[in-house]
Every structure is written in structure tokens, then in C-alpha cells.
Amino acid sequence: MTHQPFEPTFRHLRLGTTLRTLRTQAGMTLEGAATAVGWQTPKLSKIENARQQVRPAEVTALLGVYGVTDPDAVTALENLARDARRRGWWQNYRAVVSRAYTDYISLEDEAERICEWSPLLVPGLLQTAAYARETIGAAASSTPPNEVAALAEVRQARQAVLSRPDRPLQFWAIVHEAALHHRFAIRPTVMREQLQRILDAAELPNVTVQVMPLDSTPHPGIVGGFSLVSFPGSIPDVVLVENLGGDIYLEGDATSPFTTAAQRISAAALSVEDSLVRITQLKEGHRK
Structure with missing residues (x-):
């Protein structure tokens, strides 16, 4: 045998x-x-x-x-x-999803808390399908339309962690205001719908959204975006740092600077209440 x-x-x-x-x-x-x-x-x-x-x-x-x-x-x-050998739903998309991306989805699926600092885009867990398709297509212009659609489906499927009945993910998103000013010429309503999606998600008790204003003071987030992923029990935190050279995963003591950075970035951002007001104002600015 x-x-x-x-x-x-x-x-x-x-x-x-x-x-x-x-x-x-x-x-x-x-x-x-x-x-x-x-x-x-x-x-x-x-x-x-x-x-x-x-x-x-x-x-x-x-x-x-x-x-x-x-x-x-x-x-x-x-x-x-x-669960180490458990087959996740994302394996159905292995033809279009990279190994590094499946690794992150696996982390996200098991996480208890995630703090994401996103200076360029709306975080994937808060994206509408239309916004996902537009931004994926723009970032990978050579990707065939069917693969763009599949990747957008993956982003939508990932969002199930926010409404898990047993242990919904505690998600803290800090988004730069610049990411909320994008306009899409072909579909002008995309950003307005996206902003409403953020407001709707922020009503969940396990979702916190802050906006980094355009006129913010300098903070550690100017170096780049990251996701700080925390798990139950003694499982060490993991940090994902994305760049053009590929995804970088950090564990253990290497995550401590990011915990401190997240706190300082949050302190430089608008309060939760003011952030929701700013998002609402931006949404109204997209009214046609």
C-alpha cells in the first residue's frame, strides 16, 4: 500500500x-x-x-x-x-487564488480578532461585490474577466466571518479617507453603494470602523498597511504585510510593534462617531 x-x-x-x-x-x-x-x-x-x-x-x-x-x-x-487538514471553502477557488491568499483566508477563518489598517482600499471584509470587481480589475488589468469575477466572489464569501452565529469575528478597520474618495467612471454609483455598505457593517456590534482624515497628524501607518490577526487561547498573533514583492507573515515577538502601531494609528484617526459622520458626508457627496 x-x-x-x-x-x-x-x-x-x-x-x-x-x-x-x-x-x-x-x-x-x-x-x-x-x-x-x-x-x-x-x-x-x-x-x-x-x-x-x-x-x-x-x-x-x-x-x-x-x-x-x-x-x-x-x-x-x-x-x-x-482542523489542520480540513478543506476550507476557499479550496474551490484554488485555480485563481494564490497559496499566500489561501493562507490568509485560513487565518481569517480561525481568527478571534483582526485589526486592519488600510490606507489605499476599503478592507476586503467590507467591500461590495461591485467595488471588489472594479478594484481587482484595476489592480490586475491582464486578469481575465472570469477570474476577476471569481476573486470578487472570494471577497464576498470571506465576509461570512462577520456574522458567524457561534463566534463572529471582532473586526476593527481603520481606513484612510483617501480610499473613500475613489470614483468609478463607468459605474458612478459604486462608491456610494460601498460607503453605505461600510455604514451598514458598522452597525454590527463586532465591527468597529475609524477613518484617518486627510489632515491627520503623522503616525506609524504612513509606512504602509497591515492586518493584525489574533486567535483564541495561546495561539500567537500573526501580522500580514502586503507589498509588491509578495505577502510577508510575522509571528510571535515580531508582531508587538504592530500592536503598538495600531493603537497609535487609532489615536490619530477620527473617533468612531466622527468617522461615521465623515463616511455619511462622503456618501452624500456621491449623490447624483
């Missing part, structure tokens, strides 16, 4: 990284931790490096050795192990 080679998912990578961090925090060596749970050292090494699958019960055993007793943390990591 031929065995299929193990192909790690992004969940496997994050689980392995988290277990390694917890072991280090517990002051245990790889050999000591493996011995404590009755394993050979190579097995734990493979798990930490996402080269071998780990069962939820094995995760529970490791957490016991590491002294992790918080029920939320234990449950979160058990679920991560259980």
Missing part, C-alpha cells in the same frame, strides 16, 4: 510554531518534552516543524507537560490540530 506524502497546511505550521513556543516558555528541551510524553525526540521535532501530523489528544498531552491549563487555550489548540 502506497502512503501519500504528508503535505503540511498553514494550520500545521502555526500549530508547530505554537507548540515550540510553549515548550520554550516551559523551559524544556526537545528531548525532555518528548521523554515526558513517552515519545522519541524525532517525533516531536517533526511536529514542531510541521513535518508530521499531530492528533488533538497528543496536543493535550503536550500542553499538560508544558503546564498549559487554561481551558480556552487547550480547546483552541486541540481544534487547530483537529
Whole structure:
């Protein structure tokens, strides 16, 4: 019988990284931790490096050795192990969605909170279908119309995390006002509908929207946009930084500067109440 080679998912990578961090925090060596749970050292090494699958019960055993007793943390990591090979809905779009993008959608699907600083576009979780099609088409002018439509569908499908019945995503979006002034010559109503979509989303108790005004004081966000993704339990935060060279993921201590930056960016932006007033004013400016 031929065995299929193990192909790690992004969940496997994050689980392995988290277990390694917890072991280090517990002051245990790889050999000591493996011995404590009755394993050979190579097995734990493979798990930490996402080269071998780990069962939820094995995760529970490791957490016991590491002294992790918080029920939320234990449950979160058990679920991560259980879902590591789960096929997400986004796999249906793998012909048009890059591996880096599927990695982010996977993070988004499991996240508890996301803070997104978006200086150029309305965040994907708040986009209308028309706005998504227009901006995707503009950014990738050589992309065939059918792929543009598929990518727009992906952005719409992602928004389901905001209305999950069991654990809706806590979403904090800080958007630069410049991103709210776009005009679309072929469909002049696109931006007005988009602004109304933001106002509607802001009524959800789990969605917070702030606008960075055009006349804001200097702040860390002038360097560029990012998304700070937080998870339940002891799973480390992840930061996504996008640029022309590709997506960059940061974890662990490397995310701390972004937590501080998000707080300073929020302080430089309009208050939530004033932000909604500004969005309403801009929407009225798009009236024909």
C-alpha cells in the first residue's frame, strides 16, 4: 500500500510554531518534552516543524507537560490540530487564488480578532461585490474577466466571518479617507453603494470602523498597511504585510510593534462617531 506524502497546511505550521513556543516558555528541551510524553525526540521535532501530523489528544498531552491549563487555550489548540487538514471553502477557488491568499483566508477563518489598517482600499471584509470587481480589475488589468469575477466572489464569501452565529469575528478597520474618495467612471454609483455598505457593517456590534482624515497628524501607518490577526487561547498573533514583492507573515515577538502601531494609528484617526459622520458626508457627496 502506497502512503501519500504528508503535505503540511498553514494550520500545521502555526500549530508547530505554537507548540515550540510553549515548550520554550516551559523551559524544556526537545528531548525532555518528548521523554515526558513517552515519545522519541524525532517525533516531536517533526511536529514542531510541521513535518508530521499531530492528533488533538497528543496536543493535550503536550500542553499538560508544558503546564498549559487554561481551558480556552487547550480547546483552541486541540481544534487547530483537529482542523489542520480540513478543506476550507476557499479550496474551490484554488485555480485563481494564490497559496499566500489561501493562507490568509485560513487565518481569517480561525481568527478571534483582526485589526486592519488600510490606507489605499476599503478592507476586503467590507467591500461590495461591485467595488471588489472594479478594484481587482484595476489592480490586475491582464486578469481575465472570469477570474476577476471569481476573486470578487472570494471577497464576498470571506465576509461570512462577520456574522458567524457561534463566534463572529471582532473586526476593527481603520481606513484612510483617501480610499473613500475613489470614483468609478463607468459605474458612478459604486462608491456610494460601498460607503453605505461600510455604514451598514458598522452597525454590527463586532465591527468597529475609524477613518484617518486627510489632515491627520503623522503616525506609524504612513509606512504602509497591515492586518493584525489574533486567535483564541495561546495561539500567537500573526501580522500580514502586503507589498509588491509578495505577502510577508510575522509571528510571535515580531508582531508587538504592530500592536503598538495600531493603537497609535487609532489615536490619530477620527473617533468612531466622527468617522461615521465623515463616511455619511462622503456618501452624500456621491449623490447624483
